[in-house]
Amino acid sequence: xxxxxxxxxxxxxxxxxxxxxxxxxxxxxxxxxxxxxxxxxxxxxxxxxxxxxxxxxxxxxxxxxxxxxxxxxxxxxxxxxxxxxxxxxxxxxxxxxxxxxxxxxxxxxxxxxxxxxxxxxxxxxxxxxxxxxxxxxxxxxxxxxxxxxxxxxxxxxxxxxxxxxxxxxxxxxxxxxxxxxxxxxxxxxxxxxxxxxxxxxxxxxxxxxxxxxxxxxxxxxxxxxxxxxxxxxxxxxxxxxxxxxxxxxxxxxxxxxxxxxxxxxxxxxxxxxxxxxxxxxxxxxxxxxxxxxxxxxxxxxxxxxxxxxxxxxx
Numbered sequence: 001x002x003x004x005x006x007x008x009x010x011x012x013x014x015x016x017x018x019x020x021x022x023x024x025x026x027x028x029x030x031x032x033x034x035x036x037x038x039x040x041x042x043x044x045x046x047x048x049x050x051x052x053x054x055x056x057x058x059x060x061x062x063x064x065x066x067x068x069x070x071x072x073x074x075x076x077x078x079x080x081x082x083x084x085x086x087x088x089x090x091x092x093x094x095x096x097x098x099x100x101x102x103x104x105x106x107x108x109x110x111x112x113x114x115x116x117x118x119x120x121x122x123x124x125x126x127x128x129x130x131x132x133x134x135x136x137x138x139x140x141x142x143x144x145x146x147x148x149x150x151x152x153x154x155x156x157x158x159x160x161x162x163x164x165x166x167x168x169x170x171x172x173x174x175x176x177x178x179x180x181x182x183x184x185x186x187x188x189x190x191x192x193x194x195x196x197x198x199x200x201x202x203x204x205x206x207x208x209x210x211x212x213x214x215x216x217x218x219x220x221x222x223x224x225x226x227x228x229x230x231x232x233x234x235x236x237x238x239x240x241x242x243x244x245x246x247x248x249x250x251x252x253x254x255x256x257x258x259x260x261x262x263x264x265x266x267x268x269x270x271x272x273x274x275x276x277x278x279x280x281x282x283x284x285x286x287x288x289x290x291x292x293x294x295x296x297x298x299x300x301x302x303x304x305x306x307x308x309x310x311x312x313x314x
Contacts (some may be wrong), residue, residue: 243312
């Protein structure tokens with residue numbers, strides 16, 4: 001105290017019992033409140049990170065839809081702000097637009113070429129048929145040449161028609177419920193003497209019958225082109241989905257061939273299959289299967305067999 005003749009000392013005494021109780025209460029409260037604070041902080045951080053990465057997830061989801069559906073018409077929704085992510089989305093959308101335009105030009109070019117070639121080729125085919133009728137039946141060499149010319153011209157006509165079909169999207173005419181075995185047996189394009197069916201009489205599917213017939217015909221003909229003597233068609237239900245297996249005993253395909261069989265005009269080893277193949281059959285199959293909402297898988301052992309599997313999910 002200022003001015004006091006001597007120093008003044010003030011001592012305070014507290015109960016040890018009360019201080020210990022206060023400390024224990026503080027520690028107890030910390031054990032309860034601490035985890036709650038940590039959980040709230042973690043939840044808040046998770047919500048914040050989710051909000052930050054939401055535009056990135058939207059980009060990934062849309063890109064996956066474009067990849068799975070092969071639909072270049074889809075676009076990624078651009079964020080409202082013009083940050084780095086917004087610029088990335090605009091760049092990706094611009095790239096998708098250019099790819100879509102390129103594919104449209106390719107389809108238009110193929111359609112135009114097919115249209116221009118169809119008329120003269122049809123005329124050539126008629127002329128060759130007329131030559132066959134008027135040629136000397138006893139001149140075997142001439143008959144052989146005319147027959148070869150007829151086959152080559154007919155193949156070119158078929159190729160042009162296939163190019164026209166492949167240049168357009170596959171359209172579903174009508175979906176109906178049919179008996180699978182009965183439908184296959186009624187297909188005039190299949191040689192049933194070389195096909196073994198292991199399908200229950202009561203097995204039904206929902207499909208566009210004409211489109212399914214073309215899918216099956218292309219798969220079976222592909223087997224015969226690669227040296228198969230017979231084809232086994234069977235069904236199996238796996239994980240709630242109906243699997244239609246088309247298995248042959250042909251030459252099989254290598255891993256390199258399997259990775260490219262869905263590409264247009266790809267023919268694999270040309271020395272081991274029909275030279276009249278256009279390389280468009282399996283491309284059409286893939287497009288048709290996608291249009292029906294099915295899946296298709298292929299497995300092959302070189303020199304042994306090839307198995308195509310149509311997966312129809314309920």
